[in-house]
Amino acid sequence: MIDTIIFDFGDVFINLDKEGSINALKKLGLSQWNEDLNQLNLQFEKGQISEEDFLQGIQKHVPNASIDEISAAWNAVLLDFPLRRLEFLQKLTKKYRLFLLSNTDAIHIETFERESGVSFYSDFYQCFEKVYYSFEMGMRKPDAEIFNYLLNKYDLAPNHTLFVDDKKENTDAALSLGIQVWNLQVGQEDVVDLFKKKEFEL
Incomplete structure (x- = not known):
């Protein structure tokens, strides 16, 4: 589960x-x-x-x-951030421990926060137990150390943890550590369709 x-x-x-x-x-x-x-x-x-x-x-x-x-x-x-995804995420907070893990940089995050506005990005960040950006961690996906850091720091069981990413090299790395993965296909799938994925015990 x-x-x-x-x-x-x-x-x-x-x-x-x-x-x-x-x-x-x-x-x-x-x-x-x-x-x-x-x-x-x-x-x-x-x-x-x-x-x-x-x-x-x-x-x-x-x-x-x-x-x-x-x-x-x-x-x-950087393009748009559909509101439906934030609303979906907010529903997930009631049942799951949630983390954000992104390969990104200071310019892109500063721009996202400025353009989305304090209210929106605050609502987004509040959905997560912790937000992790690679430029703040000194690590990036798909290196095993970044996944092991989260697993160890938060005492996460890999087989009870799902990792969602659009890059196969990242989901392959997580899978090799025993983490369950969804390699989201951009343009064909949307994160809001998570519960349609029958291969996970959600």
Whole structure:
């Protein structure tokens, strides 16, 4: 029987345009996303570099763009957060221990909070026993350490814990630790359809 649910954030609750940032940066002159930029992003998602260092790192690849333009382009990934998902989450709080576990960065979270407003994001955060963002933890999915951290800190039984994420590499990592998983298929499934998933004892 599931008693705990760990949710991803992007494309589970907030909709994303996964190519949005890269496309916006290309409009600013980026030739292509490369390994240097990928490593820069990984460092930023782990909180290993500052927002300033991250944006300046991107600027080396788009030298004619301003820092403000680059920041706006970086936020192009963020879309809407349907109210029905928040309302669904609020119902879950009555029965389950809930956690949020997201690979993200300071720019995206600051933008989400500013654009959604205090009332909305406060209602969202209050649904969870704890909200975990990779840039605050110094860890990111799919590394086993981030899952083990939650399991150990909150004394969670893997077989009674469900992890919901849209990236298979993340759900595969959780599954290897004995956690039950739902690899949500974006565009075909919605988190509000959780109770239609008959493979889980909810």
